[in-house]
Amino acid sequence: MYTTSSVFLQSLANAGITHIFANWGSDHPALLEDLQRQRDEGDGKTASKIVTCPNEMVALSCAQGLAQVTGKPAAVIVHVDVGTQALAGAVHNVDRGRIPALIYAGASPFSSLGKMKGSRNEWIMSIQDIPDQTAMVRQYMRFTSQIESGKVAAQVIHRSLQIATSHPKGPVYLWARREVMEEEVELSAVQARTSLGKWPSVEPAALSAKAASTIAHALLKARSPLIITSHSGRDFNAVPLLTKLSNTLAIPVVAVCPSAVAVPFSHPYFLDVTYLNGRTHSHHLAKADVILVLDSDVPWIPAIQPPHPEARVFVVDSGDPLKSISAVGQWHIDAEMMCNADVVLALEGINAAVDVISSEGSASLVEQRKMELSAEHDEWVRGLDQLENTWPVDLQSGRATLPNVLGVLRRAIERQTPAAKTLVLNEGITNYPTVWKHMRTEVAGGHITSGGASLGWSLAAAVGAHMGGKGHDLIVSIVGDGSFMFCVPSSAYWMARRYDTPFLTIIINNGGWKAPKMSMMGCHPTGHGSRASGAELSVGFGPHCPDYSQIAIAASSGWAWGKRVGGDGGNVKEELESVVAEAIRIVLEERRCAVLDCVLESI
Structure with a gap:
C-alpha cells in the first residue's frame, strides 16, 4: 500500500x-x-x-x-x-x-x-x-x-x-x-x-554594468575607501574575489557581525572584527570617503558612529537589500546606490570594471595605503599575540583569560591537524569578536556563526555539519556557558553518539549571561546595576554552576570525554595546554566528543 x-x-x-x-x-x-x-x-x-x-x-x-x-x-x-x-x-x-x-x-x-x-x-x-x-x-x-x-x-x-x-x-x-x-x-x-x-532556483542576479562601473570608479578615486561585510563569505567563492579587490586597490576590509570568513585572517588589509558593542566601530568608518557594504544587515549603528556625511555609500545584497523579504521592521542605510545582486557576481563585475579602468586610478595613493594598512594589520596581530601570551601573574591561583584559551587552542590545532581540515562554530555571544580574532581562520567556510540572534545553535549545528560530509578532521564548537544550556546538550550529545559525529566543545564559562549585563551598562553605565555582580543582577549562574562537561558525558552514556579547566589551584597554563592537546587527540584518534569547561573570571 x-x-x-x-x-x-x-x-x-x-x-x-x-x-x-x-x-x-x-x-x-x-x-x-x-x-x-x-x-x-x-x-x-x-x-x-x-x-x-x-x-x-x-x-x-x-x-x-x-x-x-x-x-x-x-x-x-x-x-x-x-x-x-x-x-x-x-x-x-x-x-x-x-x-x-x-x-x-x-x-x-x-x-x-x-x-x-x-x-x-x-x-x-x-x-x-x-x-x-x-x-x-x-x-x-x-x-x-x-x-x-x-x-x-x-x-x-x-x-x-x-x-x-x-x-x-x-x-x-x-x-x-x-x-x-x-x-x-x-x-x-x-x-x-x-x-x-x-523547478530550478532563480538564477542569481548580477550587478548592472552601470552599477559595477560606478562603484569601480568611486573606489579608484577614493582617498580612504572601506569595505564592510558581514555575510559575503557564506558563498565560499566570494572570499578570493573580495581578497582580489582589496589587494588591487589596497582597501581595508572590516568584518561587522560576521557569520562567515570574509577574507583570510592573514590578508594584510583585513583590519578588524566588530560586533558594534559600545564604541567598537572601526576608526576607518569616520574617515572613509567611499564605503562598499557587502551582504551586511547592520554595517554600523548611526547613533553611535555614523559614516562621514559626505561619504559615498554603495550597498550590495544577495537578494534583499531593503530587508523587506526577511521582514525586518525599521531599517535604513543612507546610500547612493542599493544593489540587489549576488555577492559573487557583484564582485566579479566590480573586479572586471576595476581592471578595465585601473589606469585612471592613483597608483601613488594605492601604494601609500598598502604600506599604512599592512603596518596597521601587523600591529593588530601583535596586540592579539600580546593578549594571548599575557598570563596571570600567579599561575597557581589565577584563571586564564579567553585570549589565553584561544591561543592555546589554535596552536594545538595547528600542531595536530591541518588548518584547512578544521571547522569552527562560534557561539561566543559577547565574545563573538574575540573568538573570531584569536582563532585567525584562513580558509573560506572554516569559521561560521548562526547568522541570527537566538542562542542554542552550535552543538546541534556541529552534528549537522559533521553529517554534511565535507571532510573536516576536526569540528570545534566554541560556546558560552549560557548558550551551552540553550543548546539542549542532553539531546545534542545523545545524537553525537548515536550518529557517530564527534566534535570538540570549548565552553567559555564566565558564570552567567554577560549580554544582559552589557545591555544594561550601555543604558545605565553608572547606575545601581553597574556596581552589582552577576548573581545580584539575576544574570549569574553561581555560586553552584553546573559541571557542563559532565552533562555531555551523562547524555552520551559515558562516551564523551570532559574536563573542567581553571580555578582549581593548579598551574593554569600547563593544565590548559595539556588538556587541550588531550581533548583534540580524543576527537581525532578515538572519534569521541570532548568537552572542555573553561572557567574564566565570573561576571
Whole structure:
C-alpha cells in the first residue's frame, strides 16, 4: 500500500534531500509506516537518511549546520502545533541566516467519526487543533503551504525547495492533516520522477554594468575607501574575489557581525572584527570617503558612529537589500546606490570594471595605503599575540583569560591537524569578536556563526555539519556557558553518539549571561546595576554552576570525554595546554566528543 506519505518521502529524496531530522508524534503514523516499508523493500535503507532528534530546536539547528557546510537544504519533521512551537529560536536563525530548509509539520485530523483512515482516535488531537498553525512561523518563512492531496504533494515540495534555494534563501513550512497523509495512491504516483530541471532556483542576479562601473570608479578615486561585510563569505567563492579587490586597490576590509570568513585572517588589509558593542566601530568608518557594504544587515549603528556625511555609500545584497523579504521592521542605510545582486557576481563585475579602468586610478595613493594598512594589520596581530601570551601573574591561583584559551587552542590545532581540515562554530555571544580574532581562520567556510540572534545553535549545528560530509578532521564548537544550556546538550550529545559525529566543545564559562549585563551598562553605565555582580543582577549562574562537561558525558552514556579547566589551584597554563592537546587527540584518534569547561573570571 502506498500513501501520500510515500509520495512525500520519495519526492524529498528525488529533490536531493539527503537527511531528514525528525521528531515524531501522533500526526505521523503514515510516515512511520512508509519508512518501514522502505526498509523492508530496500535492505533496511530509506530513501533519505532519517535522523532521530529528541528536541525540535536541535533538529532544525542540525539542518542549519548541514546546509551551512554543503549549501544544500535538509528537511525537518515536527509534531503539529507544539512541535512547531518547539522549533523555537532556530526558526529565527535559519531565517536571518538565510539557510534553505524544508520544515514539515503534521496537523490534527479533521474527522472524528472514524470514517476516514487517520481520523481522530486519541484525546490529544482535539486540543492540538488550532485555527492557523502556520501563523506561528509564517513571518519567518519564504513560503508556506498545505499539502491537500497526494496528487499534488510532489509539486508542493518542488515549489517549496525552488523558493527556499533562491535568493534570499531561507526556510519553508509545509503542513498536512493526518487523513491526507494516509490517503492511498497508486504506485505510479510514487515512482513518478518530476524533472528537477523544471523547478530550478532563480538564477542569481548580477550587478548592472552601470552599477559595477560606478562603484569601480568611486573606489579608484577614493582617498580612504572601506569595505564592510558581514555575510559575503557564506558563498565560499566570494572570499578570493573580495581578497582580489582589496589587494588591487589596497582597501581595508572590516568584518561587522560576521557569520562567515570574509577574507583570510592573514590578508594584510583585513583590519578588524566588530560586533558594534559600545564604541567598537572601526576608526576607518569616520574617515572613509567611499564605503562598499557587502551582504551586511547592520554595517554600523548611526547613533553611535555614523559614516562621514559626505561619504559615498554603495550597498550590495544577495537578494534583499531593503530587508523587506526577511521582514525586518525599521531599517535604513543612507546610500547612493542599493544593489540587489549576488555577492559573487557583484564582485566579479566590480573586479572586471576595476581592471578595465585601473589606469585612471592613483597608483601613488594605492601604494601609500598598502604600506599604512599592512603596518596597521601587523600591529593588530601583535596586540592579539600580546593578549594571548599575557598570563596571570600567579599561575597557581589565577584563571586564564579567553585570549589565553584561544591561543592555546589554535596552536594545538595547528600542531595536530591541518588548518584547512578544521571547522569552527562560534557561539561566543559577547565574545563573538574575540573568538573570531584569536582563532585567525584562513580558509573560506572554516569559521561560521548562526547568522541570527537566538542562542542554542552550535552543538546541534556541529552534528549537522559533521553529517554534511565535507571532510573536516576536526569540528570545534566554541560556546558560552549560557548558550551551552540553550543548546539542549542532553539531546545534542545523545545524537553525537548515536550518529557517530564527534566534535570538540570549548565552553567559555564566565558564570552567567554577560549580554544582559552589557545591555544594561550601555543604558545605565553608572547606575545601581553597574556596581552589582552577576548573581545580584539575576544574570549569574553561581555560586553552584553546573559541571557542563559532565552533562555531555551523562547524555552520551559515558562516551564523551570532559574536563573542567581553571580555578582549581593548579598551574593554569600547563593544565590548559595539556588538556587541550588531550581533548583534540580524543576527537581525532578515538572519534569521541570532548568537552572542555573553561572557567574564566565570573561576571
